[in-house]
Amino acid sequence: MQNGHAAEKACVEAPTPPTAITAIDAVDYDGQLDRKLTKLKQLFQEFETPELEVFTSPPTHYRMRSEFAVEQRDGPLHFVMFERPPAEAAEAAGPEAGQEVGLGQEAGPEAGAALEQEAGLEQEQEAGEGEEEPERVAGQQAEAQADASTSAAAAAGAPAAAAAVAAAADGKQGKGKKGKKGKKGGGKPKGPQRVRVDTFPVATKQVNELMAVVREEADKTPELRQRLFQVNFHTTLAGDAMVTLLYHRKLGPEWQEAAERLRDALAATPTAAAAGVRPHVIGRSRKQKICLDADFVLERLTVDGRPFVQKQVEGSFSQPNGRVCQHMLTWAQDVTRPAAAAAAVAEEAGKEGAAVATAGGPEDDLLELYCGNGNFTIPLAANFRRVVATEVSKSSVEAARYNMEANGVTNVFLARMASEEFAVTMRERGTRRRLEGLEGWEALRLRTILVDPPRAGLDAFTVELLKEFDRIVYISCNPDTLHANLKAIAPSHRIARFAAFDQFPYTHHLECGVYLVRR
Numbered sequence: 086m087q088n089g090h091a092a093e094k095a096c097v098e099a100p101t102p103p104t105a106i107t108a109i110d111a112v113d114y115d116g117q118l119d120r121k122l123t124k125l126k127q128l129f130q131e132f133e134t135p136e137l138e139v140f141t142s143p144p145t146h147y148r149m150r151s152e153f154a155v156e157q158r159d160g161p162l163h164f165v166m167f168e169r170p171p172a173e174a175a176e177a178a179g180p181e182a183g184q185e186v187g188l189g190q191e192a193g194p195e196a197g198a199a200l201e202q203e204a205g206l207e208q209e210q211e212a213g214e215g216e217e218e219p220e221r222v223a224g225q226q227a228e229a230q231a232d233a234s235t236s237a238a239a240a241a242g243a244p245a246a247a248a249a250v251a252a253a254a255d256g257k258q259g260k261g262k263k264g265k266k267g268k269k270g271g272g273k274p275k276g277p278q279r280v281r282v283d284t285f286p287v288a289t290k291q292v293n294e295l296m297a298v299v300r301e302e303a304d305k306t307p308e309l310r311q312r313l314f315q316v317n318f319h320t321t322l323a324g325d326a327m328v329t330l331l332y333h334r335k336l337g338p339e340w341q342e343a344a345e346r347l348r349d350a351l352a353a354t355p356t357a358a359a360a361g362v363r364p365h366v367i368g369r370s371r372k373q374k375i376c377l378d379a380d381f382v383l384e385r386l387t388v389d390g391r392p393f394v395q396k397q398v399e400g401s402f403s404q405p406n407g408r409v410c411q412h413m414l415t416w417a418q419d420v421t422r423p424a425a426a427a428a429a430v431a432e433e434a435g436k437e438g439a440a441v442a443t444a445g446g447p448e449d450d451l452l453e454l455y456c457g458n459g460n461f462t463i464p465l466a467a468n469f470r471r472v473v474a475t476e477v478s479k480s481s482v483e484a485a486r487y488n489m490e491a492n493g494v495t496n497v498f499l500a501r502m503a504s505e506e507f508a509v510t511m512r513e514r515g516t517r518r519r520l521e522g523l524e525g526w527e528a529l530r531l532r533t534i535l536v537d538p539p540r541a542g543l544d545a546f547t548v549e550l551l552k553e554f555d556r557i558v559y560i561s562c563n564p565d566t567l568h569a570n571l572k573a574i575a576p577s578h579r580i581a582r583f584a585a586f587d588q589f590p591y592t593h594h595l596e597c598g599v600y601l602v603r604r
């Protein structure tokens with residue numbers, strides 16, 4: 086199933102020695118994926134796994150969103166990224182990583198979130214934040230953390246912020262300053278290097294079109310350029326796009342006028358013009374956010390031939406590789422399809438001593454934890470009688486509600502709740518204010534669970550909850566934490582389907598999907 090297109094030539098002028106971004110032109114897509122798959126199979130060899138299903142990415146222009154620091158001295162403005170020197174990237178990524186290309190700053194599943202965290206500035210309070218129930222303990226902490234990492238409110242930050250993303254790509258909560266400390270220590274890693282990026286083959290063609298216009302317009306418009314330190318681009322397969330400009334100064338009406346003119350120029354770029362959209366422009370500085378019209382884009386995803394609309398909010402989580410995301414959704418929809426569930430159950434029943442999973446299809450309710458903007462919830466809802474979905478980030482929950490309505494999905498109960506809290510409540514068959522309106526536990530037929538946690542994987546409460554389900558769909562962007570969680574689940578459940586989705590080509594990251602049924 087792997088495709089092997091030659092990677093397109095990157096046009097990157099790097100003031101530093103060749104780094105990961107330039108290496109993409111030499112890289113062989115199939116080779117990098119094969120190495121990751123080999124590692125994955127080795128890691129999971131202790132489990133009895135079926136044949137791995139592999140879903141490839143386009144070899145270039147696959148990433149829907151990208152963030153760049155801005156370098157401006159006396160001459161023209163440039164976009165820059167911060168990259169680990171190849172040797173450091175290799176060290177951080179493990180023994181075989183020298184063969185991998187470490188597109189550190191764009192790579193990690195939560196790269197954008199890490200960048201915002203690293204910005205380390207005050208988070209704007211989301212409205213309604215004070216209405217917490219007193220009994221929420223573990224949940225509250227997780228909720229605060231998730232909002233901190235996904236809220237676009239962490240606007241103003243140090244230009245070194247992007248350095249943290251390289252660390253995040255290696256699964257570390259790195260801070261830019263640590264790199265400096267390392268330098269002083271002598272013999273320690275130099276830390277990420279600054280690389281000028283004029284075009285970025287990792288990002289969509291539309292991001293590249295928008296980058297050129299932002300640079301050109303900012304160069305000739307002091308109002309746009311003054312103290313601009315970062316630009317974030319968010320595009321969609323549908324052609325809708327959003328550009329966020331981050332400043333170290335207060336923004337006023339003059340900025341707004343200049344930004345409107347920038348919008349006109351962005352609307353004239355080929356992809357936006359073909360789609361008939363006027364990209365959204367957002368200006369941010371400390372405690373300030375100016376939206377010219379909206380702070381979201383509307384994506385259109387096709388899942389098993391069916392189109393879905395998806396609101397993706399600035400700064401909130403959305404899957405970075407739109408085409409691979411469509412594969413993930415189609416796969417998840419397939420494994421939870423009533424017939425597929427029934428087949429897996431029947432196969433299991435043929436095994437001596439195996440318990441039969443009893444339900445499926447319209448008799449089955451789905452519990453989904455970490456539902457984000459409803460990415461999986463909406464296409465999967467048709468496979469179930471009812472879906473109970475939870476997510477901790479307020480902006481994602483709001484987007485999920487919008488997405489349910491926009492797609493005519495009416496069988497989902499959605500609660501803003503941390504998974505830890507939901508796990509404890511469900512195991513106790515307890516109640517919470519945020520679960521008001523949910524039919525009683527005894528009326529629900531929750532036999533299938535889908536989880537898509539952040540890189541850290543599942544907490545102990547949630548792992549215990551998973552074991553109560555006949556069928557488990559585990560989507561993971563971190564094979565290591567997936568592996569650790571599966572060790573606890575494998576005694577009671579076997580892996581019926583196993584998939585790898587190459588969301589993050591040329592990095593050591595790999596998205597996985599595992600479908601388990603009770604033994």
Ligand SMILES: C[S@@+](CC[C@H](N)C(=O)[O-])C[C@H]1O[C@@H](n2cnc3c(N)ncnc32)[C@H](O)[C@@H]1O
Nearest residue numbers: 227231402455456457460477478503504537539
């Ligand atoms: C990898 S994303 C997946 C989101 C969604 N399933 C999708 O496909 O877009 C993980 C999600 O978990 C949420 N999250 C993080 N920690 C959480 C927690 N403790 N409880 C519930 N949700 C959490 C994040 O806000 C984020 O939306």
